[in-house]
Amino acid sequence: MARQSHRIGILGSGNIFGRYVTGLARYPELEIVRVGDIDPARAKQAATDHDIPAWGDDAELYADASVDIIVNLTPPVHHARTIITALESGKHVYVEKPLATTVEEGRAVLEAAARSGRILGSAPDTFLGSASQTARKAIDDGLIGAPIGASAFIGHSKAETWHPDPRFLFQPGGGPVMDMGPYYVAILVNCLGPIQAISAASRIGAPHRPVTSPGRAVDSIEVTVPTHTAAVLTFASGVLGTAQMSFDVWDSDLPFMEIYGTEGTLSLGNPNHFDGEVRLRRHGDASWSVLEPVVGLFGAVGTKEQARRGLGVRDLADAIEGGPHRATGSFAFHVLEALCAVEESSQQTRVVHLSSTCERPQPRYPA
Structure with a gap:
């Protein structure tokens, strides 16, 4: 049609x-x-x-x-x-x-x-990409058994070195939680379902940041939001997730995201990208295997195409035409409430229970 x-x-x-x-x-x-x-x-x-x-x-x-x-x-x-x-x-x-x-x-x-x-x-709509959809199908097909836990690691995007005016990233509405956190939380919710409660702690790392990007609008930034956060996410399913979100970790060897089950582990690439390798290692496997993508790639991996956007706009157009809507406002609201709960928990030193929930979006891969 x-x-x-x-x-x-x-x-x-x-x-x-x-x-x-x-x-x-x-x-x-x-x-x-x-x-x-x-x-x-x-x-x-x-x-x-x-x-x-x-x-x-x-x-x-x-x-x-x-x-x-x-x-x-x-x-x-x-x-x-x-x-x-x-x-x-x-x-x-x-x-x-x-x-x-x-x-x-x-x-x-x-x-x-x-x-x-x-x-x-x-947005974020990267959970519509081949990587998150492939991980979702692996979980739904039982390749790692029953999910038990997950880990997410957000390192520094080094925006001071490439963004012409990165001030908004270090002001309310920014920081690693609100800037990069949505990509990670959206993919975790797509794979594991809604979040029930959150506990977190955070701090400001370097309070002043030099800006070195070409054509920069400012030479330095005064930081007014936390730039290093550690959180524990309790999903409604009982899965426990840990997340480190930081603009103070410039270099690391930690994986972007892993999901652990009773029978194996999934390892995902950068949630800021639609596509990338999804690796599986079941208990007893001698090495990791790379899963075949279950949907087509949005952008060629390792090229500038990987940074382009628009899959969520096509998703919205599908919904206008009567098709399924996946990157919905209610899904985004649940992600937003989870991220706000991270900030609230760290400020008040208590567990924050979410008031919202959401359905896992309909998969893009064929049934």
Whole structure:
């Protein structure tokens, strides 16, 4: 069955903009027709650079009746307000992670989506990629037996060396928990189901950070959020997960993510990528084996394609057309509440029980 065409407006033309343009180019039925930014000059430059026909400020994007999907790439502190405005303007919305920066804002966003009758989708969507889907199928097929535990390790992205303005990563709404944590938690929830409770501790590492990236907007950053966090995640299934999330660990030999079962172990690559090796070692195996991907690759492993984005926007378009919706607002809200619980637990030195739950998303691989 032929797919419907959708006209997309992108709100925000910052660092990740090009990755979405590149990724969405895979889908000719998803046409980017407008760029909106609070800085119209920046929107014009982005539109010119990528041959997008219309540009303007954010209000012009909301008012453009030809746009049916807004892809929201604004900084996290602006997500809730801009999502609600876009929904109220009659657009379907796909937003970069995290859904919002607080649980209260996240609830307001879900309520606005329900009122609007529009569909809300949210990153992270890397759990839709071949790596997480392959791991999910291995677990569901019993290749590691009954899941018992999981570990996740987030090291430094070294953004000070490559991002032109990384200040937002070290301010409320940023930090390793809110910046990189969504990718890891989303994949764990996709593989293991919803989280029930969290206990965590955190601290600020280096309070001042020099910025050395080419074309940088600032020379140094004053850190105002924790940059090193250790957490224990209790899943509703009884699985126990441990997570270290840090902007202070620059080098390490630890794996990105492992899932342990009664009969074996799965090892996954970088959750920030859609694709990568998924390794299995069952008890008694002499070595690790690499599992064949159960869905096609979104980007060639080890190339710049691996950084592109847009699979979640295609997922949203599928939902508009009546298909399954996987990267939903409610899934993203559960991930957000888990990450906020990490911060709350570390501040209050107590176990935090989550109020939300979610279904594991429908797999992308054939039944």
